[in-house]
Amino acid sequence: MNNEASTTRGRLVIVSNRLPVVFERGEEGLRTRPGSGGLVTALAPVLRDRGGIWIGWSGLPADEQEEVEHLLDGSSASAGYALRSVPLTAEELELYYYGFANEILWPLFHDLQSHCNFDPAYWASYREVNRKFAQHIAEAVAEEDFIWVHDYHLMLTGAELRERGLGNPLGFFLHIPFPPPDIFIKLPWRFNVLNALLDFDLLGFQTMRDKRNFVQCVRMLLPEIPVRAEGGFHVMQHHGRELRAGVFPISIDVREFRRLAASDEVSESAWYIHEALPDRQIVLGVDRLDYTKGIPYRLEAFRMLLRRHPDMRGRITLVQVVVPSRTDIPEYFDLKTKIERLVGEINGEFTTSGWVPIHYLFRHLTRGELLGYYRTAEIALVTPIKDGMNLVAKEYITCNLEGNGVLILSEFAGAAAQLHRDALLVNPYDIEGTAEALHVAFMMDHDERRRRMRRMRANVRRYDIYRWVESFLDAAASRHLHDFPMVSEYIPPYDTTELGVSI
Numbered sequence: 459m460n461n462e463a464s465t466t467r468g469r470l471v472i473v474s475n476r477l478p479v480v481f482e483r484g485e486e487g488l489r490t491r492p493g494s495g496g497l498v499t500a501l502a503p504v505l506r507d508r509g510g511i512w513i514g515w516s517g518l519p520a521d522e523q524e525e526v527e528h529l530l531d532g533s534s535a536s537a538g539y540a541l542r543s544v545p546l547t548a549e550e551l552e553l554y555y556y557g558f559a560n561e562i563l564w565p566l567f568h569d570l571q572s573h574c575n576f577d578p579a580y581w582a583s584y585r586e587v588n589r590k591f592a593q594h595i596a597e598a599v600a601e602e603d604f605i606w607v608h609d610y611h612l613m614l615t616g617a618e619l620r621e622r623g624l625g626n627p628l629g630f631f632l633h634i635p636f637p638p639p640d641i642f643i644k645l646p647w648r649f650n651v652l653n654a655l656l657d658f659d660l661l662g663f664q665t666m667r668d669k670r671n672f673v674q675c676v677r678m679l680l681p682e683i684p685v686r687a688e689g690g691f692h693v694m695q696h697h698g699r700e701l702r703a704g705v706f707p708i709s710i711d712v713r714e715f716r717r718l719a720a721s722d723e724v725s726e727s728a729w730y731i732h733e734a735l736p737d738r739q740i741v742l743g744v745d746r747l748d749y750t751k752g753i754p755y756r757l758e759a760f761r762m763l764l765r766r767h768p769d770m771r772g773r774i775t776l777v778q779v780v781v782p783s784r785t786d787i788p789e790y791f792d793l794k795t796k797i798e799r800l801v802g803e804i805n806g807e808f809t810t811s812g813w814v815p816i817h818y819l820f821r822h823l824t825r826g827e828l829l830g831y832y833r834t835a836e837i838a839l840v841t842p843i844k845d846g847m848n849l850v851a852k853e854y855i856t857c858n859l860e861g862n863g864v865l866i867l868s869e870f871a872g873a874a875a876q877l878h879r880d881a882l883l884v885n886p887y888d889i890e891g892t893a894e895a896l897h898v899a900f901m902m903d904h905d906e907r908r909r910r911m912r913r914m915r916a917n918v919r920r921y922d923i924y925r926w927v928e929s930f931l932d933a934a935a936s937r938h939l940h941d942f943p944m945v946s947e948y949i950p951p952y953d954t955t956e957l958g959v960s961i
């Protein structure tokens with residue numbers, strides 16, 4: 459095997475579809491401000507210490523590339539690592555990003571093949587853009603740099619780099635689920651994608667489920683590839699190299715969320731939210747407008763709760779935040795219309811003077827507002843029909859400083875692998891089951907709530923985003939896999955009798 463290059467000697471090169479920088483056009487023209495996500499916060503110190511580059515698309519049209527590059531020079535100086543942009547034309551954006559990534563990979567990898575539009579033009583562009591990214595990476599890196607590619611937009615970059623003769627150690631992390639073989643084989647370009655993934659040295663998945671699906675796809679579609687289990691990894695041989703696949707459940711910057719949740723601003727906001735909704739429990743749902751989030755099923759479940767348990771009326775309020783996304787696309791616009799019709803129907807059926815069952819917010823909240831809701835809501839309803847991890851669940855747990863919240867979680871969210879013992883797990887398609895879980899959550903006594911929340915908080919605290927970065931880089935450098943016992947034992951479907959409650 460010739461992939462012994464150490465990842466500790468070289469710099470770190472992060473590659474993602476988008477750069478972690480926000481471009482804003484103000485009166486004085488274009489400016490940048492640093493992105494604020496957990497990933498960039500955790501990676502920035504490593505990029506600074508070790509020396510590094512972040513390569514991605516700026517979010518702006520290719521004809522503004524000159525101005526973008528000029529601004530990125532300034533941002534690189536203040537960030538302490540280099541930012542390099544890959545320009546994308548309007549056509550590439552349409553076909554590669556909105557087309558292949560969003561209309562094929564996103565629905566297919568979330569098991570929703572009926573939402574896919576397998577347009578061959580999308581594939582051609584996806585290949586072109588991955589090649590373009592590889593070109594930019596190849597120009598930017600030195601021999602021993604460790605290249606870490608993120609997510610489904612860029613699954614072919616490893617193969618493109620190998621074709622250019624690059625021998626650098628290459629890692630890839632998939633933020634979304636990997637589908638089971640009977641779904642993956644629907645992809646007309648299944649062999650190209652699977653073969654390309656095998657050109658990385660380290661593949662990271664969110665859960666055991668995703669890694670298992672990937673390994674099963676390799677066994678089914680490429681039976682000539684030798685696969686063995688070793689030290690928590692699955693090891694495969696391909697093109698004279700050795701690829702290791704491992705599980706690295708992503709997390710959040712726990713210390714930062716706790717600090718912000720305890721701030722005066724958030725404490726006040728939490729107090730005001732509950733002051734305006736007195737004498738009741740608040741159930742919180744926070745989702746981007748997307749069909750994978752299961753929002754209509756969730757609303758149906760809330761309606762079922764109010765029908766079946768009339769004593770809940772006036773004592774429970776669902777605050778459903780939907781963050782606008784792609785409403786110019788008919789499918790997303792239809793989803794919005796469906797959600798709004800359901801909210802209207804439910805509020806129309808149950809509202810009384812002084813009580814509106816669903817507070818519906820269709821907008822992006824500030825970080826302070828969002829944390830105010832996290833801190834004060836007695837119940838969080840996180841019920842995607844499929845999700846790589848779901849960070850809202852981990853953020854809610856972390857911000858629930860009083861420790862009296864209940865998390866209702868979809869068994870199809872990656873987070874379930876870690877939290878299944880103490881969250882109330884539901885099948886999001888099961889409207890009656892979710893309605894009953896809401897009832898159980900409402901009735902749960904304080905001691906039980908605190909016990910469960912304490913364990914979940916400790917669990918998320920032990921394994922934060924810094925540990926996630928460290929574990930991936932360690933696995934790449936030392937071929938050693940950190941042990942995460944809390945993520946290895948869950949296999950759905952979940953037996954709810956284990957909870958000791960009947961739902």
Ligand code: GDG
Binds near residue numbers: 823824
């Ligand atoms: C991929 C995978 C995986 C949401 N509403 C508001 C707001 N948010 C923030 C939350 C959270 C983030 O957006 C959403 O978290 P997800 O986990 O759903 O992440 P995505 O980026 O959508 O998706 C997912 C993740 O990658 C990480 O690997 O967990 O499964 O699909 O951080 O706080 N933030 C603010 N206002 C809002 O209204 N400020």
